[in-house]
Amino acid sequence: MASFQQLPSGNWRVLIRAKGHKTISSTFSSEKLAKAFAKEKGRQLEEIKATGRMAAPKGSTVGHYIDDYLDYIQPGRTLQRSALFIYKALKDRFGKIGIERLSKSHLDAFIDARKKEGVQGQTIAGDLSLLSTVLRYCYDVKHLDVDPDMSDKARKSLKTSHKLRIKSREVECVPTQLEIDAIIGVFATKKRQQIDMPKVIRFGLYTSMRQSEICRIRIEDLSHENKTVIIRDRKHPDEKMGNDETVPLLPSAWEVVENFIGTRTSGPIFPYNPKSVSVAFSRARAEAGVARPVRFHDLRHKAITDFFGIGLSVPQVALMSGHRDWQTLKRYTHIKASDVHAAYNSLNIKQQDAKNLNEQMAWLLEQVGELRAAQA
Incomplete structure (x- = not known):
């Protein structure tokens, strides 16, 4: 199982080969140490063979x-x-x-x-x-x-025996349009600002993308025909790599992209460091006098809430935001009671409009029928 070799340096190398295990190789200053190591390793391998487990070496921490x-x-x-x-x-x-x-x-x-x-x-x-x-x-x-x-x-056991919340706090700080306008307005006075924050902010509001995703998407991954972009290695609870996802860019987001890239044909659409984007946003918030601790990530909350507000379904919003289940996605929605009433009223109006249109079409067909009968 074990073989020993004295090296030109005077040290001793031990090789241990065992079926079903990788070859173990180590070098020692003396033959005695090499043999002691081989004996201990042999014992451990025998223990694994007998029980599938072995005791940790003495003193290992x-x-x-x-x-x-x-x-x-x-x-x-x-x-x-x-x-x-x-x-x-x-x-x-x-x-x-x-x-x-x-x-x-x-x-x-x-x-x-x-x-x-x-x-x-x-x-x-x-x-x-x-x-x-x-x-x-x-x-x-x-x-x-x-x-x-x-x-x-x-x-x-954190939630039960220790009574700790193991989920991050549900952020309720959804920015208002007035707060967003105030923050964007700060950048109008910053002539030397290297990051085009107004466009980045609007793109975040129109897509619900994370700032890391915004700064990572590339021009090569745009589809001008389908108005989509591929987000490479999108955040996923299980898959860390290879989780590419094609997401649609709604008209407002597509307009921002076209205006921003101009004649460029390759590279990141927004070639910025995501941490710099976050810092610039927070500083502008302070300068704008926005009292609430609005973060760039909170734009994602507003975007998802707006998506539901315009009538997108849960699967459609999940595709936009990259969420895998409703339990996670609902933390990012901030629908109020008034929103439900507004949606219901809007639906009633649409249904009433459709009913009136059907009645008008029926009346028109009736009139056409009477006119044809009179001409006959």
């Missing part, structure tokens, strides 16, 4: 396996800085605890501490979700005798 997991995934995947920051925080919190000693009580204490810090349930759930990936890695890849679902169980 949660911090060790967080680093191990990051080394395992990094060659083919680049993590966002926010995720790396959370993994570092998890190491600070759990790093010195033995991986096999990690228990529900540790996670409960972590949740309580985060709650006292004023952290929202959704953020705590996100922290636990990343810890869960490490435990799952330990179980599936390293074959350790750990509970891979421990962190997931703690995350799912």
Whole structure:
């Protein structure tokens, strides 16, 4: 199973081959250390063969396996800085605890501490979700005798045992037209503003796209015939890549696009950094004297509400916004009682108009029939 080789440097290399497992290779300063390593690895492989699981090596900690997991995934995947920051925080919190000693009580204490810090349930759930990936890695890849679902169980218990909301707050700060006009008006005085914020804001209102999507869509993905654009890798709860979606651009949005791209034939339609768009919007809001904490993302709430207001169905609005289910989409709708009355009255008017038109057509046909009879 194990073979040893002394290298020209004087070190010893050990190779361990076992059926059903990747070849294990490591180098040591002495033959004694190499043989001790091979013996321990052989024991672990035998334990896996017998039980499917093995005990973690003595002294191995949660911090060790967080680093191990990051080394395992990094060659083919680049993590966002926010995720790396959370993994570092998890190491600070759990790093010195033995991986096999990690228990529900540790996670409960972590949740309580985060709650006292004023952290929202959704953020705590996100922290636990990343810890869960490490435990799952330990179980599936390293074959350790750990509970891979421990962190997931703690995350799912947030709403009940800890009485924390695990969904982000439902934002009620839907911008009014007066607020939007005031914010857009600020940019009229900014002659050196590099981002054409008025057009970006209007495009957001006409499409309900996220600012990251607005800054990512490309001229090459426009269909002038169908008045559509492809959003590449659109946000999806399960699929991170390859989730391309073709969405329609309504006349107002299409007009903004045509005016903005001019004679350009390639590249981003709006070649801006989405973070810069958000910062510019927030600064203009402050300068405009808008008291409410309206964010650029809140334009999405208004857009979706407006889509329902003009009579689009749930599937049609979901296509525009990229939502996968009504439970999520309804958080972005802000229909008032007066909107229901207005829609009902509008429907009645349309039905009455159709009835009157039918009556007029029947009368006209009757008159034509009488005229033909008289001529005969």
